[in-house]
Amino acid sequence: MSEIILKVENLQASVSGQQVVEDVSFEVPAVGITALLGRNGVGKSSTIKGILGLYQRQGNIIFDGQPIQGLLTHQIVQLGIGYVPEDREIFSKLSVEENLRIAERDKNPNRRYVAELFPDIEARKAQTGGSLSGGQQQMVSLARALINSNKLLLVDEPTKGLAPKIVTEVAVALEEASKTVPMLLVEQNLEVVRRLAEDVIVLDAGKVVYTGKAKTLLADEALTQRLLGVHSEGA
Amino acid sequence: MDTIILLTITGVGLGSIYFLVASGLSLIYGLMHVLNFAHGVFLSFGGYIGYEVARIIGIETWTGFVTACIAGALAGGAFALLTELLLIRRLYNRHIEQVLITVGLALAAVALFGGIWGHDSIPLFGPEWLRGTTGMLGVDVPNKNFIMILGAALVLIGLQLFLHKTRYGMIIRAGVENRSMVTALGIDVRKSFALVFTIGGIVAGFGGVMASYYFNYISPSLGQSLLIFAFIVTVIGGLGSIGGAAVASVLVAILQQFANYYVFGTGDVVVVVLLAVVLLVKPTGLLGKKA
Numbered sequence: 001m002s003e004i005i006l007k008v009e010n011l012q013a014s015v016s017g018q019q020v021v022e023d024v025s026f027e028v029p030a031v032g033i034t035a036l037l038g039r040n041g042v043g044k045s046s047t048i049k050g051i052l053g054l055y056q057r058q059g060n061i062i063f064d065g066q067p068i069q070g071l072l073t074h075q076i077v078q079l080g081i082g083y084v085p086e087d088r089e090i091f092s093k094l095s096v097e098e099n100l101r102i103a104e105r106d107k108n109p110n111r112r113y114v115a116e117l118f119p120d121i122e123a124r125k126a127q128t129g130g131s132l133s134g135g136q137q138q139m140v141s142l143a144r145a146l147i148n149s150n151k152l153l154l155v156d157e158p159t160k161g162l163a164p165k166i167v168t169e170v171a172v173a174l175e176e177a178s179k180t181v182p183m184l185l186v187e188q189n190l191e192v193v194r195r196l197a198e199d200v201i202v203l204d205a206g207k208v209v210y211t212g213k214a215k216t217l218l219a220d221e222a223l224t225q226r227l228l229g230v231h232s233e234g235a
Numbered sequence: 236m237d238t239i240i241l242l243t244i245t246g247v248g249l250g251s252i253y254f255l256v257a258s259g260l261s262l263i264y265g266l267m268h269v270l271n272f273a274h275g276v277f278l279s280f281g282g283y284i285g286y287e288v289a290r291i292i293g294i295e296t297w298t299g300f301v302t303a304c305i306a307g308a309l310a311g312g313a314f315a316l317l318t319e320l321l322l323i324r325r326l327y328n329r330h331i332e333q334v335l336i337t338v339g340l341a342l343a344a345v346a347l348f349g350g351i352w353g354h355d356s357i358p359l360f361g362p363e364w365l366r367g368t369t370g371m372l373g374v375d376v377p378n379k380n381f382i383m384i385l386g387a388a389l390v391l392i393g394l395q396l397f398l399h400k401t402r403y404g405m406i407i408r409a410g411v412e413n414r415s416m417v418t419a420l421g422i423d424v425r426k427s428f429a430l431v432f433t434i435g436g437i438v439a440g441f442g443g444v445m446a447s448y449y450f451n452y453i454s455p456s457l458g459q460s461l462l463i464f465a466f467i468v469t470v471i472g473g474l475g476s477i478g479g480a481a482v483a484s485v486l487v488a489i490l491q492q493f494a495n496y497y498v499f500g501t502g503d504v505v506v507v508v509l510l511a512v513v514l515l516v517k518p519t520g521l522l523g524k525k526a
């Protein structure tokens with residue numbers, strides 16, 4: 001039960017010569033959803049990009065028992081990581097179908113599963129990515145990560161800027177996905193965190209300031225307020 | 236009216252040559268963010284190899300011309316592939332150095348071609364028909380224009396089929412849009428760098444043979460002199476857009492022809508003005524991606 005899929009030790013990351021992750025260490029269990037929290041600009045996205053090698057980084061990163069800090073991004077991903085970036089980053093000039101096809105790494109991609117999870121996307125295969133609504137783009141971005149059988153998903157703010165109804169749809173999809181694959185989830189919406197996450201890691205100014213159970217953190221109004229600058233109440 | 240028709244058709248013919256240079260340039264920049272100043276070298280090299288091959292088979296025969304086109308394309312592709320593997324790849328993500336090395340290569344190659352084939356232009360005349368004219372809409376259109384247009388059209392169709400019907404083509408289109416996301420999907424995008432360079436070289440090498448039959452000479456700097464217009468075409472069309480390069484090539488060449496004829500040979504000036512206008516009004520180019 002306490003198996004670890006990802007272990008990050010003393011991660012530092014920089015972009016354009018500026019250090020954006022100071023010193024981050026944490027572990028992600030091999031089951032369930034672990035939330036990575038923190039105020040705006042503390043380095044959550046940069047931490048994920050550092051893990052993936054999209055930003056220059058130092059430190060030890062062990063994925064599935066294997067050090068990956070020396071590998072290139074595509075090699076890391078090929079080990080079995082699905083990435084859903086903060087701003088969806090679907091290819092606007094490619095069709096929805098192509099957006100999915102380009103993401104396929106497995107011999108037998110989970111086409112059916114993705115189609116069932118996102119019927120709306122299935123019906124819009126010929127449309128270009130750029131012509132989709134924000135919510136639909138997020139579905140495509142999630143579908144790209146779920147179409148392969150991964151060992152870990154890195155999901156960065158999947159509900160950002162979405163209408164409440166779509167937020168729920170995304171949360172349902174994530175919950176469904178988490179039954180088969182562990183996930184490191186960056187999420188500002190504490191209601192979603194409460195519903196999905198088992199463990200939480202909180203960053204502040206490029207460092208980890210809290211790790212523990214999601215329930216424990218969210219139950220502590222004062223702590224949540226101090227760490228995240230928001231009220232957990234009503235969430 | 237006759238003049239207008241003639242200028243338009245010859246404009247499209249000249250634009251076809253621009254397109255053969257600009258399409259590869261645009262793809263390479265779009266995907267790799269490398270401004271390839273050596274692109275004209277691929278063209279000249281293709282032109283010279285094509286010339287050598289045609290000399291053996293017969294410059295004035297159609298077989299000679301077609302074989303020269305194939306040989307020129309292969310030569311341009313090989314030169315470009317080696318350039319990517321030996322020079323560009325080592326400077327991955329160091330764009331300034333990459334640009335500098337292409338400038339250096341261009342200078343060196345032009346000197347090398349001069350050493351091998353002489354610094355003066357070599358005159359070159361193709362098959363009889365290519366040198367003649369055909370009456371069309373009441374004007375005598377030089378036949379070579381039709382061949383240039385045909386060649387460019389085949390390349391345009393071929394490139395679009397490749398880009399839209401193959402997995403590598405899809406990866407290249409995606410990479411032009413967002414390269415880091417392509418790698419984040421587990422794809423080694425560097426493999427397509429060599430491919431894009433090779434394709435650009437093939438098209439330029441083919442263009443070198445076409446250009447030498449169009450201008451009726453080949454010289455060490457032929458490619459580099461066309462490169463200037465190709466850069467302008469690429470920027471106007473939108474970096475990374477093949478369709479944009481096609482439209483802009485024809486636009487630039489027609490404008491050039493008209494200005495040369497009607498406004499005291501100011502074709503080159505007008506093209507630069509057009510470039511300035513496009514940069515001011517739509518900096519991403521006519522069909523370019525959003526910045």
Ligand SMILES: Nc1ncnc2c1ncn2[C@@H]1O[C@H](COP(=O)(O)OP(=O)(O)OP(=O)(O)O)[C@@H](O)[C@H]1O
Pocket residue numbers: 015016018020038039040041042043044045046047086
């Ligand atoms: N590409 C970049 N260029 C320059 N600075 C960057 C870049 N990416 C991140 N940063 C800086 O690094 C810091 C951390 O940014 P990051 O995006 O990781 O924060 P975050 O926790 O994900 O924030 P948010 O909640 O707003 O998404 C910020 O100060 C940001 O300005």
Ligand SMILES: [Mg+2]
Pocket residue numbers: 044045046086156157
């Ligand atoms: Mg972020």
